[in-house]
Amino acid sequence: MSSPLPELAAIAYFVVIGWIALWPMRERLGAFAYHTAALPSGMLAAPLAAAFTTTLHRPLDFISAAVGGLLLVAAVWAVTWLAMPHASAAWTLGGSDAGGVAKGFGLAAGAYAVVAGVLGVARFTIANADSYVSYWPLGVELSRTGAINERVFASRAQLLPSLSAIHVTFGSDWAYVIYPMVAVTLLVWIATTLWSGPLRSASTRTKLFVSGAAVGFLALEPSFVFHSIFVHSHMISATYLLMSLSSLWVAARTADEDGPNAAWLIVAGAFAAGLALTRTDGLAYEFVPVATAIGVLTLSKVRLKSVVAFFAPMMFVIYAVFAAGYAGLGMWKDNKLSGKPALMILGVLAVAAVSPWIVEQLDRRLPFRVAGERFMGLLVSVSAVLLLAVFVIKWDSARLALANTRINLFEGAGGYFYLWYAVVILTAISAFTGDALRPKSWTRGAFLGVALFFVIAGLVHGTAHAGRIGVGDSLNRIVFHVVPVVVWYVSAVVARILSPAEETADAEAAPTPQQLQPDLAE
Amino acid sequence: MSDGPREGLLLVRNAQTLRSKPLADKIMLIAVVLCLAIALVRVGLVVVTVPYAMYKNSVAVPAAGGASSKSVGSRVAHSWTWLTWWGGRPNPHRDGGNYLGVMSRHITSRNLGCVIGVLLEKDNAKGYGITRVIVPSDMTALYGEESGNLMKRADGTEFRTYWAPISRDAAIFSDVPVKTRKYDPVLTAAQSAALRTTAGLKEQSKEFWVAKPRVGGSGQWILYASVTGEKRDYFFIPLELSPAGGAK
Numbered sequence: 001m002s003s004p005l006p007e008l009a010a011i012a013y014f015v016v017i018g019w020i021a022l023w024p025m026r027e028r029l030g031a032f033a034y035h036t037a038a039l040p041s042g043m044l045a046a047p048l049a050a051a052f053t054t055t056l057h058r059p060l061d062f063i064s065a066a067v068g069g070l071l072l073v074a075a076v077w078a079v080t081w082l083a084m085p086h087a088s089a090a091w092t093l094g095g096s097d098a099g100g101v102a103k104g105f106g107l108a109a110g111a112y113a114v115v116a117g118v119l120g121v122a123r124f125t126i127a128n129a130d131s132y133v134s135y136w137p138l139g140v141e142l143s144r145t146g147a148i149n150e151r152v153f154a155s156r157a158q159l160l161p162s163l164s165a166i167h168v169t170f171g172s173d174w175a176y177v178i179y180p181m182v183a184v185t186l187l188v189w190i191a192t193t194l195w196s197g198p199l200r201s202a203s204t205r206t207k208l209f210v211s212g213a214a215v216g217f218l219a220l221e222p223s224f225v226f227h228s229i230f231v232h233s234h235m236i237s238a239t240y241l242l243m244s245l246s247s248l249w250v251a252a253r254t255a256d257e258d259g260p261n262a263a264w265l266i267v268a269g270a271f272a273a274g275l276a277l278t279r280t281d282g283l284a285y286e287f288v289p290v291a292t293a294i295g296v297l298t299l300s301k302v303r304l305k306s307v308v309a310f311f312a313p314m315m316f317v318i319y320a321v322f323a324a325g326y327a328g329l330g331m332w333k334d335n336k337l338s339g340k341p342a343l344m345i346l347g348v349l350a351v352a353a354v355s356p357w358i359v360e361q362l363d364r365r366l367p368f369r370v371a372g373e374r375f376m377g378l379l380v381s382v383s384a385v386l387l388l389a390v391f392v393i394k395w396d397s398a399r400l401a402l403a404n405t406r407i408n409l410f411e412g413a414g415g416y417f418y419l420w421y422a423v424v425i426l427t428a429i430s431a432f433t434g435d436a437l438r439p440k441s442w443t444r445g446a447f448l449g450v451a452l453f454f455v456i457a458g459l460v461h462g463t464a465h466a467g468r469i470g471v472g473d474s475l476n477r478i479v480f481h482v483v484p485v486v487v488w489y490v491s492a493v494v495a496r497i498l499s500p501a502e503e504t505a506d507a508e509a510a511p512t513p514q515q516l517q518p519d520l521a522e
Numbered sequence: 523m524s525d526g527p528r529e530g531l532l533l534v535r536n537a538q539t540l541r542s543k544p545l546a547d548k549i550m551l552i553a554v555v556l557c558l559a560i561a562l563v564r565v566g567l568v569v570v571t572v573p574y575a576m577y578k579n580s581v582a583v584p585a586a587g588g589a590s591s592k593s594v595g596s597r598v599a600h601s602w603t604w605l606t607w608w609g610g611r612p613n614p615h616r617d618g619g620n621y622l623g624v625m626s627r628h629i630t631s632r633n634l635g636c637v638i639g640v641l642l643e644k645d646n647a648k649g650y651g652i653t654r655v656i657v658p659s660d661m662t663a664l665y666g667e668e669s670g671n672l673m674k675r676a677d678g679t680e681f682r683t684y685w686a687p688i689s690r691d692a693a694i695f696s697d698v699p700v701k702t703r704k705y706d707p708v709l710t711a712a713q714s715a716a717l718r719t720t721a722g723l724k725e726q727s728k729e730f731w732v733a734k735p736r737v738g739g740s741g742q743w744i745l746y747a748s749v750t751g752e753k754r755d756y757f758f759i760p761l762e763l764s765p766a767g768g769a770k
Binding site for chain 2: 091122123124126127128213216218220221222223226229412414415416417418422425427429430432433434470471490493494497498
């Protein structure tokens with residue numbers, strides 16, 4: 001058995017890059033969120049390193065990995081400087097409790113080391129053909145040649161092969177640790193955001209019960225356990241989706257006179273980039289956080305700084321990687337995502353970046369409201385009607401896709417047992433409790449985010465290919481991405497029920513950033 | 523973390539508030555608790571029954587003259603609680619230790635024909651097919667640098683496997699002489715028949731080219747097949763640990 005040390009070194013590289021990139025935002029994010037976000041943030045250095053090597057035709061060695069990290073840090077710091085100029089004190093330790101910061105880093109580093117060490121010794125893994133024919137060997141090839149090839153852009157997306165390439169550069173033979181590490185990150189993030197978000201006015205015992213139940217439910221759910229060690233795109237996609245969405249919800253709920261909380265917008269944008277680059281269809285699901293962001297950015301007067309905070313990190317990472325691809329490959333043609341549709345989607349993303357102002361103008365001119373919280377509701381409604389129309393037009397393939405999905409999710413073939421019955425029933429009950437669309441609540445955004453996810457899933461998978469029956473079906477695996485969001489949503493509903501003070505939250509002033517910082521030593 | 527009397531007061535207040543909650547809220551809480559209970563019961567059943575299934579397959583069955591199951595996955599494969607909970611997904615494993623080890627779990631020469639056959643049957647109409655096989659003449663290019671499994675050659679010398687290179691063409695072997703060989707079947711007739719039955723193939727493909735290294739060791743065969751099509755490539759590096767007799 002080969003040593004786990006190279007893998008641990010690769011993970012340490014990602015965490016350190018994440019720490020450095022998020023450094024100026026650590027006070028606004030709070031200790032738990034800052035340290036938890038370090039790994040998934042740092043992982044974005046991998047596709048940037050690959051973009052660098054593809055452009056300069058050099059192998060993805062340690063120098064290239066370092067350059068990828070520097071690119072990420074420079075981009076995030078530049079956005080932070082533009083979006084949070086008044087947070088200049090956060091660039092240094094000035095004013096901070098240096099001892100407390102050091103203690104936080106020590107505890108976080110220790111936690112990372114213990115978890116990664118245990119996983120590195122256990123070395124459980126699950127692979128399918130995609131894992132050992134694509135995700136890992138493409139990374140090996142990328143590490144050697146430095147070029148993101150056509151198969152990466154057309155079939156597998158850029159993040160996972162480049163993540164594998166960094167592992168190979170550090171001397172690893174297989175990725176045993178990074179996938180379960182991301183799963184643990186997701187669990188900690190759920191507890192952190194629930195604790196300091198929907199549960200903030202609850203008693204400590206209620207906080208422990210609700211956040212513990214959410215984490216426990218996911219940790220005991222076999223699909224979660226499976227994807228935690230499955231060398232594939234699903235756990236990473238699920239993590240980026242939840243982290244991006246929940247960051248946007250927190251940004252909205254901690255808005256001040258300068259607009260939504262810029263630090264949370266920046267990390268939301270970075271995580272949205274991760275979602276887009278993890279799978280080729282990630283560019284489609286990317287519009288779940290993008291639409292949520294447009295709603296958040298139009299809650300009050302649209303500010304350039306806020307738009308830059310979300311869209312700049314997202315677009316920098318995505319555009320840098322795709323620019324390298326177009327420069328090296330031209331307009332590639334292949335099976336899942338060819339160059340032309342990818343270019344169109346990138347164009348739509350650029351339009352999305354100016355859409356907050358468009359929505360704001362429409363809101364002024366139309367007789368009904370379209371901005372702020374209304375935006376997601378309207379978008380989901382319109383796109384659901386569009387989905388129905390597409391299903392009617394392409395009924396033959398849609399009928400087969402719906403039948404396969406029904407058999408997979410509700411009749412046991414997809415391995416979910418009762419999970420999707422529970423999702424449907426709990427969501428239906430939440431409609432009766434009023435949480436699904438409750439204005440100015442933690443639950444509305446989550447509910448509409450889940451709804452938009454399924455509309456996009458219907459458009460992507462309901463018509464293009466009908467899928468197949470069994471656990472290996474693409475849609476059957478992709479629906480897992482939204483399971484943590486559903487768990488977060490249900491937990492937020494329970495938090496509202498169990499926290500009497502929360503019922504009057506609409507009338508409360510938004511919590512300050514300090515209130516959203518659970519003390520690491522608590 | 524908890525602050526004693528205040529915490530108690532809060533709980534009492536919460537309980538009182540709960541009684542005054544609307545019916546929908548109460549139903550929501552009951553449904554959530556029910557879901558948590560189902561999750562716990564399912565895991566509980568697995569925790570209680572799977573160790574016995576593993577014991578049975580690793581100790582009791584061999585003691586009675588049956589075949590022992592070596593991997594964790596095969597030991598739990600007949601436990602209905604595990605199968606119900608895990609939902610028919612591939613079982614986790616921890617043996618192997620590297621890429622080739624992981625590959626060996628999935629692709630051996632016993633299922634090479636199955637995998638390639640399925641792909642070719644599926645995509646033949648689109649013009650896909652295996653065009654050639656690349657075999658490095660120099661074995662070190664295949665096994666190369668030290669990492670992974672310790673293996674023994676026929677002459678008794680040991681080597682460690684290295685990630686076997688994958689490429690669409692011979693370019694990656696630019697510093698190594700390469701040669702191609704025609705299909706050299708390693709499947710027995712019985713194995714081929716079993717594969718056809720298992721995979722439900724109408725006809726196993728005879729078109730793919732597979733090569734074997736000049737020197738095999740300790741019964742290992744490294745087969746390297748490059749599958750290329752008009753628009754799509756498939757790559758396989760099958761590793762069979764004990765081809766003789768078929769059973770691994």
